[in-house]
Amino acid sequence: MKQSNLLAGALVALLASTPLAYGQKAAEQFIPLGQSPGLSGKQTLIGRIEAVDPLSGSITLAGEGHQVRVTPTTHIWLDRSLLQLANASGGMADLIPGRRAEIKFTDTNRREAEWVKVELAAP
Amino acid sequence: MAEFQPALKQGFEHPRLMREFGLIRENLDGFDDLDNRFVMRSVPHVLATATSVRSPGGPRTGWSGDGAPGDGSLRAFAVGAVIQHFTRSLRRVPGVDFRLPSDAELDALEAFTLSLGRQQELALPLPLKGTQARRGQAIYLDNNLGKCNLCHANAGANADFGAGNLGNLSFDTGVENLPETPARMSGEGIPRDDGFGTPGNGQFNTPPLVEAADTPPFFHNNAAQTMEGAVGFYNSAAFNHSPSGRLLASLDAKGVGINLDSGQVEAVAAFLRVINALENIRQGDALLRATLGNGFFAYAQNRENLTQAAKEIGDARRVLGQAGLHPHAVALLRESARLAQWGGYLGLFGEPLVQRALAQLDAARAELIGGTSVATGLEQGRKP
Numbered sequence: 001m002k003q004s005n006l007l008a009g010a011l012v013a014l015l016a017s018t019p020l021a022y023g024q025k026a027a028e029q030f031i032p033l034g035q036s037p038g039l040s041g042k043q044t045l046i047g048r049i050e051a052v053d054p055l056s057g058s059i060t061l062a063g064e065g066h067q068v069r070v071t072p073t074t075h076i077w078l079d080r081s082l083l084q085l086a087n088a089s090g091g092m093a094d095l096i097p098g099r100r101a102e103i104k105f106t107d108t109n110r111r112e113a114e115w116v117k118v119e120l121a122a123p
Numbered sequence: 124m125a126e127f128q129p130a131l132k133q134g135f136e137h138p139r140l141m142r143e144f145g146l147i148r149e150n151l152d153g154f155d156d157l158d159n160r161f162v163m164r165s166v167p168h169v170l171a172t173a174t175s176v177r178s179p180g181g182p183r184t185g186w187s188g189d190g191a192p193g194d195g196s197l198r199a200f201a202v203g204a205v206i207q208h209f210t211r212s213l214r215r216v217p218g219v220d221f222r223l224p225s226d227a228e229l230d231a232l233e234a235f236t237l238s239l240g241r242q243q244e245l246a247l248p249l250p251l252k253g254t255q256a257r258r259g260q261a262i263y264l265d266n267n268l269g270k271c272n273l274c275h276a277n278a279g280a281n282a283d284f285g286a287g288n289l290g291n292l293s294f295d296t297g298v299e300n301l302p303e304t305p306a307r308m309s310g311e312g313i314p315r316d317d318g319f320g321t322p323g324n325g326q327f328n329t330p331p332l333v334e335a336a337d338t339p340p341f342f343h344n345n346a347a348q349t350m351e352g353a354v355g356f357y358n359s360a361a362f363n364h365s366p367s368g369r370l371l372a373s374l375d376a377k378g379v380g381i382n383l384d385s386g387q388v389e390a391v392a393a394f395l396r397v398i399n400a401l402e403n404i405r406q407g408d409a410l411l412r413a414t415l416g417n418g419f420f421a422y423a424q425n426r427e428n429l430t431q432a433a434k435e436i437g438d439a440r441r442v443l444g445q446a447g448l449h450p451h452a453v454a455l456l457r458e459s460a461r462l463a464q465w466g467g468y469l470g471l472f473g474e475p476l477v478q479r480a481l482a483q484l485d486a487a488r489a490e491l492i493g494g495t496s497v498a499t500g501l502e503q504g505r506k507p
Binding site: 023028035043081084 | 150151152153154155189190191192193194195196198199202203206207214215216217218219223226229321
């Protein structure tokens with residue numbers, strides 16, 4: 001086999017290990033719910049939280065028939081921009097029925113959340 | 124801002140690292156621990172972005188390819204930049220500390236960025252006239268010697284391992300392992316930069332090389348100040364012990380990653396300087412020609428174009444002159460830039476000077492490269 005072919009094969013293998021592009025999570029936290037460029041309204045689901053199942057770690061948004069898993073790697077962010085407060089990291093306990101949320105999925109089947117933004121509004 | 128806004132004095136930019144070493148703070152791994160969790164990066168140029176932003180996995184923005192929030196696209200990049208750099212306070216409250224760009228503004232910023240610089244790749248090899256640059260090009264293209272063209276195909280930002288354009292890829296080349304970068308020599312605490320992702324994998328994007336010579340310093344941490352230093356890095360232990368260096372060595376009959384002698388390093392650098400000068404000449408030429416026949420009412424636009432043309436031509440002159448390359452071309456470029464500048468001052472009456480500037484520019488180009496009929500990728504932007 002020619003050396004160039006060997007090189008191509010090895011470097012393609014290296015390429016295969018190269019990660020896919022993704023949206024930067026650090027800044028995402030500071031983007032209000034529904035305003036993420038290229039994602040909101042296209043690749044995310046926005047709606048009110050209808051049900052939360054803490055045992056299975058899943059939530060259901062109103063109008064969406066199935067549960068979405070929230071895993072330990074899922075980022076949960078509190079969108080407090082309506083309160084003019086800094087957005088912050090949150091947890092499962094912040095996923096409360098009735099609150100508006102936006103979910104970005106890890107998979108095309110929309111079964112697992114990569115991140116969830118929960119909107120906190122004035123009472 | 125860190126110098127003038129009390130709210131941004133801590134946990135924002137580091138004035139000394141910014142002003143002395145051109146390094147900007149990025150909180151790519153989160154904003155939870157501003158004192159300890161950050162990286163210091165150089166500001167990459169955005170020229171030829173249209174040729175360099177695409178990868179098999181989607182767009183690559185910023186030094187580690189993950190600079191944009193949202194869908195990670197170039198269009199979304201400005202949103203991340205506003206949140207990181209344009210905040211009034213470290214609380215970063217949307218609508219209070221910053222305003223996010225509108226959809227129309229994002230569209231415009233993306234279009235503007237994509238319009239800058241080269242819109243197409245070169246077609247190497249070029250019929251270069253200079254001995255050193257010609258030899259440098261041969262080393263560059265030699266996959267058993269320079270090995271540069273594998274990852275920087277046609278001196279761009281895309282890889283081609285023999286099966287066609289693979290787009291922009293990221294590599295761990297060990298730049299971060301250099302023990303003594305200028306900024307680290309300062310004694311300032313600079314955390315290790317782990318590249319793409321959180322936690323990072325040590326990989327950084329491949330930048331285009333045509334634009335390199337007049338946009339120093341080099342690498343994500345401004346580790347190299349000169350073109351020669353940047354090429355020489357690939358001889359270093361840091362590179363040859365890196366994943367990328369080890370891969371090249373494993374494929375080499377002698378087990379060598381990259382090992383160029385000092386003359387070869389200078390030759391490759393000369394090649395990169397010459398193609399940068401040619402790109403500056405191309406841009407200068409297009410700007411000069413854009414002013415011809417526009418009439419009196421285009422005075423302001425013409426003057427702006429001619430000022431810019433003089434700067435591009437000046438860049439070409441400096442890039443060559445710094446390494447003692449093509450002294451006759453350097454003299455022609457100096458005169459061309461001078462004529463372009465005066466053409467701008469004289470308005471409609473300056474057109475003869477612009478014509479002379481073009482002639483000097485053509486003559487300078489002819490010193491560097493032959494065969495204008497050859498498809499080089501350098502003709503774009505020239506009016507027939």
